[in-house]
Amino acid sequence: MKYKSKEIPSCKECGKTTHFFCHLNDSEKEQLSLHKGGNFFKKGQTIFYEGNHTFGLFCVYEGAVKLSKLGKDGKEQIVRFAKTGDLIGYRSLLNQESYQATAIAIEDTYVCLIPKGNFLSVVENNPALSLKLIKLLSNDLKNAEQHLVDVAQKTVKERIAESLLVLKATFGYLEDKTTLNIHVTRAEIADMAGTTTESAIRTLGQFNDEGIISLTGKKIQLLNEAALIRQSNSFD
Amino acid sequence: MKYKSKEIPSCKECGKTTHFFCHLNDSEKEQLSLHKGGNFFKKGQTIFYEGNHTFGLFCVYEGAVKLSKLGKDGKEQIVRFAKTGDLIGYRSLLNQESYQATAIAIEDTYVCLIPKGNFLSVVENNPALSLKLIKLLSNDLKNAEQHLVDVAQKTVKERIAESLLVLKATFGYLEDKTTLNIHVTRAEIADMAGTTTESAIRTLGQFNDEGIISLTGKKIQLLNEAALIRQSNSFD
DNA sequence: CGTCAGCTTGATTACTTTCAATTGTTGTGG
DNA sequence: CCACAACAATTGAAAGTAATCAAGCTGACG
Numbered sequence: 001m002k003y004k005s006k007e008i009p010s011c012k013e014c015g016k017t018t019h020f021f022c023h024l025n026d027s028e029k030e031q032l033s034l035h036k037g038g039n040f041f042k043k044g045q046t047i048f049y050e051g052n053h054t055f056g057l058f059c060v061y062e063g064a065v066k067l068s069k070l071g072k073d074g075k076e077q078i079v080r081f082a083k084t085g086d087l088i089g090y091r092s093l094l095n096q097e098s099y100q101a102t103a104i105a106i107e108d109t110y111v112c113l114i115p116k117g118n119f120l121s122v123v124e125n126n127p128a129l130s131l132k133l134i135k136l137l138s139n140d141l142k143n144a145e146q147h148l149v150d151v152a153q154k155t156v157k158e159r160i161a162e163s164l165l166v167l168k169a170t171f172g173y174l175e176d177k178t179t180l181n182i183h184v185t186r187a188e189i190a191d192m193a194g195t196t197t198e199s200a201i202r203t204l205g206q207f208n209d210e211g212i213i214s215l216t217g218k219k220i221q222l223l224n225e226a227a228l229i230r231q232s233n234s235f236d
Numbered sequence: 237m238k239y240k241s242k243e244i245p246s247c248k249e250c251g252k253t254t255h256f257f258c259h260l261n262d263s264e265k266e267q268l269s270l271h272k273g274g275n276f277f278k279k280g281q282t283i284f285y286e287g288n289h290t291f292g293l294f295c296v297y298e299g300a301v302k303l304s305k306l307g308k309d310g311k312e313q314i315v316r317f318a319k320t321g322d323l324i325g326y327r328s329l330l331n332q333e334s335y336q337a338t339a340i341a342i343e344d345t346y347v348c349l350i351p352k353g354n355f356l357s358v359v360e361n362n363p364a365l366s367l368k369l370i371k372l373l374s375n376d377l378k379n380a381e382q383h384l385v386d387v388a389q390k391t392v393k394e395r396i397a398e399s400l401l402v403l404k405a406t407f408g409y410l411e412d413k414t415t416l417n418i419h420v421t422r423a424e425i426a427d428m429a430g431t432t433t434e435s436a437i438r439t440l441g442q443f444n445d446e447g448i449i450s451l452t453g454k455k456i457q458l459l460n461e462a463a464l465i466r467q468s469n470s471f472d
Numbered sequence: 473c474g475t476c477a478g479c480t481t482g483a484t485t486a487c488t489t490t491c492a493a494t495t496g497t498t499g500t501g502g
Numbered sequence: 503c504c505a506c507a508a509c510a511a512t513t514g515a516a517a518g519t520a521a522t523c524a525a526g527c528t529g530a531c532g
Contacts, residue, residue, distance in 0.1 A: 069381065069382070069385045070385075071385045071386070071388065071389035071390075072389040072390055072394075072469055075389055077384065077385040077388050077389060079381045079384060079385070091374045091377055091378065092374075094370050094371065094374045095371055095374035095375060095378065097378075100378055100381065100382075101381070123367075124363070124367070127360070127363045127366060130363060130366035130367065130370060131359075131360070131366065133370055134330050134366060134369055134370060134373065135330065135331055137370065137373035137374060137377060138327045138328075138330045138331035138373060139331060140377050141327055141373060141376050141377045141380060142327065142331065142333075142336055144377060144380040144381050144384060145305065145315045145336065145337070145380050146305070146336075147384055148313065148315060148380060148383055148384045148387060149305045149306075149307045149313040149315070150307070151384060151387050151388045151430075152307065152313050152387045152430030153307035153308045153311055153313060153430060154307075154308055155487075155488095156487080156488070158308075185509095185510065185511090186510070186511060186512090187510080187511095194387075194388030194389060195488080195489090196488075196489060196490080197510090197511085198488090198489075198490080198491095198511095198512080198513085199487095199488060199489070201511065201512060201513090202488095202512090202513085205512080205513095217497085218497095218510095233308055391519075391520090392519080392520065421477095421478065421479090422478075422479065422480095423478080423479095431520075431521085432520075432521060432522080433478090433479085434479095434480085434481085434520090434521080434522085435519095435520060435521075437479065437480060437481090438480090438481085438520095441480080441481095453529085473531105473532105474531105474532100475530100475531090475532095476529105476530095476531095477528100477529095477530090478527100478528085478529090478530100479526100479527075479528070479529095480525100480526080480527070480528090481524100481525085481526080481527095482523105482524090482525090482526105483522100483523085483524090484521105484522080484523080484524100485520105485521085485522070485523090486519105486520090486521075486522085487518105487519085487520085487521085488517105488518085488519080488520095489516105489517085489518075489519085490515105490516085490517075490518085491514105491515090491516085491517095492513100492514090492515090492516105493512100493513085493514090494511100494512080494513080494514105495510100495511080495512070495513095496509105496510080496511070496512085497508100497509080497510070497511090498507100498508085498509080498510095499506105499507090499508090499509100500505100500506090500507085500508100501504105501505095501506090501507105502503105502504090502505090502506100
């Protein structure tokens with residue numbers, strides 16, 4: 001079976017107002033679009049692997065991606081997610097290194113690939129864009145360090161609660177305002193929280209029994225966000 | 237008792253070749269130096285607290301600083317160190333936020349304080365510096381994410397071994413090529429590794445018994461680095 | 473030389489993982 | 503449309519790891 005690329009507009013017509021590049025002028029957008037490739041990845045497919053040489057910057061045109069690193073004994077640790085409008089791979093590109101994480105589509109996903117050279121030359125000639133990148137990286141760093149503290153000190157229960165809140169913050173709810181707008185497996189929740197699948201299941205089961213969440217098949221509903229925040233022991 | 241500021245040169249004469257600002261021209265260095273303050277912090281003193289409003293960028297002229305965040309129940313988590321020539325506080329400044337970590341001198345330390353505005357205006361007018369900052373941040377992010385994976389998946393023993401290696405990579409050895417060139421308490425090692433003081437002590441004792449390290453008072457000697465790397469279960 | 477902070481040790485408890493076995497779900501080819 | 507294979511979720515029991523609690527110890531310093 002073969003998957004066809006959806007028709008993806010050039011950066012100039014992209015029209016995603018939330019987008020990182022939206023303040024560039026037309027000629028810069030054109031430069032980004034040069035040789036830009038649109039690609040489709042079916043749920044579960046890998047966009048790139050940790051350790052691969054960098055070939056470019058990815059924009060998520062539509063979909064959801066998990067970025068994970070391999071740890072001990074090959075266990076996956078999810079370090080962040082990217083959703084529609086987000087960029088992937090900029091850190092490695094900017095630092096002239098190979099990709100430091102593996103990117104896997106967790107929903108059917110369309111991405112634009114902007115070749116390395118095009119991206120870097122636009123960055124080098126656009127100080128305002130540099131400043132935006134600085135902010136983006138600063139923010140990522142803040143999140144990573146906070147995540148670090150959480151993983152280092154919190155119990156499994158607290159981390160699972162937090163993971164659910166992260167999923168909500170990232171992907172939001174469906175129209176019912178309680179069901180998470182993303183499908184993740186129990187194993188993926190475990191990989192976010194840095195625990196085992198079994199522990200994740202048991203903890204989710206406990207929250208379910210307590211009425212804080214509701215599990216129906218792959219659907220996860222957060223019934224009581226305040227209680228989750230309390231369980232996560234966050235003070236922010 | 238009062239501490240006097242050591243005479244610290246202006247940025248123009250700083251002369252630290254490893255320094256982040258060394259490629260700036262004289263007028264830019266002069267701008268940084270304007271209203272620059274030199275400050276002395278005795279071992280144990282706090283340079284700034286997590287949550288404080290940012291007032292500027294710190295350069296460590298000489299000394300060693302730990303950057304830590306408060307976690308659950310007020311437990312400290314060390315997120316990184318800064319030594320002679322390193323910068324502190326740039327992440328928060330660049331992201332226009334309050335400081336996200338507490339900085340405490342772990343040795344007698346001289347720092348220069350470059351006021352917020354001076355730093356930001358030099359950055360905004362110097363694209364090359366922006367690119368350097370981007371690299372710095374990218375690198376910090378890489379380290380933070382790797383640290384995250386380690387803390388999430390490794391055992392206490394592995395993390396303690398790794399913490400010792402981090403201390404070595406950061407502060408190096410004394411002339412004997414085995415003794416760590418920094419004094420840290422057992423509690424601080426625990427705060428690096430995300431464990432308790434008691435567990436840190438027991439693990440260090442075990443390494444000591446196995447002849448991998450040698451503990452004499454506050455001195456820590458790494459006798460067998462290869463074994464430590466093996467213990468840390470790192471594959472990099 | 474008393475005090476205080478840091479260091480050490482032992483015993484107990486709590487939390488998580490691991491292992492193993494079973495059930496449920498989903499996509500696919502016949 | 504059914505049956506099967508592959509994957510995902512679940513549950514229980516046992517084993518291991520690390521935190522907690524409690525009590526001494528040690529060394530630096532005024």
